[in-house]
Amino acid sequence: MLDAKFVRENIDFVRQALANRGADWPVERFLELDAERRRLIAETESRQAVRNAASKEIGALMKAGDHAAAHRRKEEVRALNDEIAALDEALAAVDAATRELLLTIPNLPHESVPVGPDESGNVEVRRWGTPPEFDFEPKAHWDLGPELGVIDFERGVKLAKSRFVVLGRDGARLNRALINFMLDEHAKRGYAEWSLPALANADTLTGTGQLPKFEEDLFRTSEGLYLIPTAEVQLTNLHRDEVLDASVLPLKYCAYTPCFREEAGAAGRDTRGMIRVHQFDKVELVKFATPETSLAELEGMVADAEHILQALGLAYRVVVLCTGDMGFASAKTYDIEVWLPSYGGYKEISSCSDCWDFQARRASIKYRDPATFKGSRFVHTLNGSGLAVGRTLVAVLENYQQPDGSVVVPEALRPYMGGQERIVPVG
């Protein structure tokens, strides 16, 4: 959410930012509502001031025993109250409409973000590692996984529906090893670990920006709760409606959770394999930072996510998303893309975003620093995958496959696999 006053006073700037994003947002309608809202506030409040003064007077008259005079004043105020009630009603409607609009405006891209129409405008920042070269025909994970008995697509469909997968035996073990490995590495780098509900209420999802605009992407329960699409939602909302002390910033949190996505608009994309599924595991990183440090913290977060890939020996590249490809809440986003032989290219495995004060304003997350400024200010929130576990598992299988159909376990994971060095097909 953006500050209504900021939008009003920087309308041309906002228009340009929206255009850069390719976003369609009714600026004119907002300006009309905003002007009407302020007019109604002024009118209502001036009447309320009169009423309050009269009420005090009545109190004094009653005390003095002049009941007749008090009664006359009462009659006058009663008429005023009808006007106030009507104005109140009008104001409530305009207020709600304004807020509704503001909840659907996307964040403004940071000035360092390249302007572009879609993913073709993204800019590669760096590469790490060398994609493996095979002297045999490498298999895609959707063949390799079932052959090894570690991924079972058919049974995922049987148990739930299409785009759910089952991991079996060494696949389940590898998955768990990856989660533990990631959490341990992030802990070493100062991230505090949390264990969180997999369901969230509407306020929580509004705080991070999934609601009201993207409800169709979420699974919803009959009680009106939602399955979380990412732990970002829960980690960020931990501090909703709180005022933090500047001395605790930056706060660095991490959590492993399953993530659930309806993927309503993704029909036909990545249909093979487990790249795009309804439920997947992810280790998430979230930071709360001051405005002064948030961009630097974003760089640090990307480095923390990269560290996992480096430790696993997986080749990747980092791209900065252009204005037309960024997520709704983000002011700046880096994607990390891992090399996948089945794609013959790099595929997103992490997305790290600096949401600036966009989520903090929605969720009311502030901080205080009496030595520097009076009152409180919104913090900056950041989030990033560290990493998407399912896609990491896919990357390990595909990149570490051997001519005999087995897969070598990356050294960093072996302590988490009871020392196991290789995944071989089950007899």
Add this chain to the structure above:
RNA sequence: GGAGAGUUGGCCGAGUCGGUCGAAGGCGCUCGCCUGCUAAGCGAGUAGAGGGCUAUAAGCUCUCUCGAGGGUUCGAAUCCCUCACUCUCCGCCA
């Protein structure tokens, strides 16, 4: 799920028969004074949101907010209703 108790400012806590209560007192914090010593004392200040005026700033003023929403009233933290949450006891359960 059943019964009872509660929800006030950063924290604790008082609010009498509804009126000058945005709210005593304490703690904490900030600023100043005093004091030759890691303390104590004295004084002042210290909620948030949103309008308007002015505007580099600072400030002035108004409105709303005492869990949320609604009602009664000229006027409600104080009375009534609904809901949410917390705690205690019971039940159920991994």
